[in-house]
Amino acid sequence: MIICIDVGNTRTKVAVYENSTLQQLIITNNEKLIKNISKQIQGIENCVDIILSSVGDLSLETIEDLKKLGNLITVTHETFLPFKNLYSTPTTLGIDRIVLAAGATLKYPNQNRLVIDAGTCITYDFINSSNQYHGGAISPGIGLRYKSLNDYTANLPLEKISELHPFVGNSTATSIQSGVLNGVIAEIEAFIDHFKHLDENLTVILTGGNSEFLVNRLKNSIFANPNFLLESLFLLHQHIVSND
Ligand SMILES: Nc1ncnc2c1ncn2[C@@H]1O[C@H](COP(=O)(O)OP(=O)(O)O)[C@@H](O)[C@H]1O
Ligand SMILES: CC(C)(COP(=O)(O)O)[C@@H](O)C(=O)NCCC(=O)O
Numbered sequence: 001m002i003i004c005i006d007v008g009n010t011r012t013k014v015a016v017y018e019n020s021t022l023q024q025l026i027i028t029n030n031e032k033l034i035k036n037i038s039k040q041i042q043g044i045e046n047c048v049d050i051i052l053s054s055v056g057d058l059s060l061e062t063i064e065d066l067k068k069l070g071n072l073i074t075v076t077h078e079t080f081l082p083f084k085n086l087y088s089t090p091t092t093l094g095i096d097r098i099v100l101a102a103g104a105t106l107k108y109p110n111q112n113r114l115v116i117d118a119g120t121c122i123t124y125d126f127i128n129s130s131n132q133y134h135g136g137a138i139s140p141g142i143g144l145r146y147k148s149l150n151d152y153t154a155n156l157p158l159e160k161i162s163e164l165h166p167f168v169g170n171s172t173a174t175s176i177q178s179g180v181l182n183g184v185i186a187e188i189e190a191f192i193d194h195f196k197h198l199d200e201n202l203t204v205i206l207t208g209g210n211s212e213f214l215v216n217r218l219k220n221s222i223f224a225n226p227n228f229l230l231e232s233l234f235l236l237h238q239h240i241v242s243n244d
């Protein structure tokens with residue numbers, strides 16, 4: 001059994017793989033993580049492997065508890081990777097971005113890939129066909145845009161994701177919806193177009209909590225997989241173990 005754990009800044013996601021097949025997906029939080037995993041491994045006799053990616057607030061105590069539940073691999077900036085990391089500040093690169101780049105490299109070999117993760121933040125990561133990673137971009141996610149408009153102004157209400165609105169918002173609410181949603185879509189299209197100018201056969205992977213909302217609203221063809229980070233953890237685990 002391999003348990004993949006993705007601790008983001010908003011949610012903690014867990015995938016349980018058995019015989020290379022995804023058995024279960026769990027959305028939880030850091031407080032309930034150990035209890036949830038303990039439930040999964042109850043009665044399991046063969047070995048439990050755990051791989052962890054965290055960019056969120058996971059306590060040292062929880063990490064110690066995970067070590068008691070199975071063989072824990074925590075992805076760090078020293079982890080053995082399938083790509084060359086050319087980020088100019090490699091030790092500050094988000095662990096989630098490292099894992100996504102690894103997953104894209106392993107799942108889509110010999111091609112240029114752009115991974116877009118629409119979660120708390122929207123991250124863009126480009127890995128070229130020679131498996132070199134240079135970087136990408138970070139911008140505020142959809143939830144963060146709504147929240148910051150409300151937090152940093154006196155008069156703007158807190159809106160939440162809804163159906164897409166016309167470019168010309170004719171009220172405060174629809175103006176915010178247009179700015180946030182049309183803005184995010186235009187941004188994502190611009191990033192995809194930028195990399196497609198370099199290679200029209202670019203592989204684009206869209207993931208994260210907002211990927212399902214976005215996928216049908218983008219004009220470019222993309223692979224949408226809301227759980228690509230968890231799948232990437234599974235692929236990275238195989239990569240590490242088979243090269244040990
Ligand atoms: N059930 C849900 N609970 C919370 N956020 C959700 C849910 N479903 C979709 N979302 C959206 O997903 C975003 C978080 O995405 P996620 O990829 O989990 O982020 P992170 O990896 O940064 O924690 C939230 O901003 C929200 O808009
Ligand atoms: C940009 C992020 C905050 C994204 O976090 P997420 O939206 O996945 O919760 C995370 O990848 C991070 O902390 N990055 C460190 C800075 C960098 O990647 O250069």
Ligand SMILES: [K+]
Binds near residue numbers: 123
């Ligand atoms: K993200």
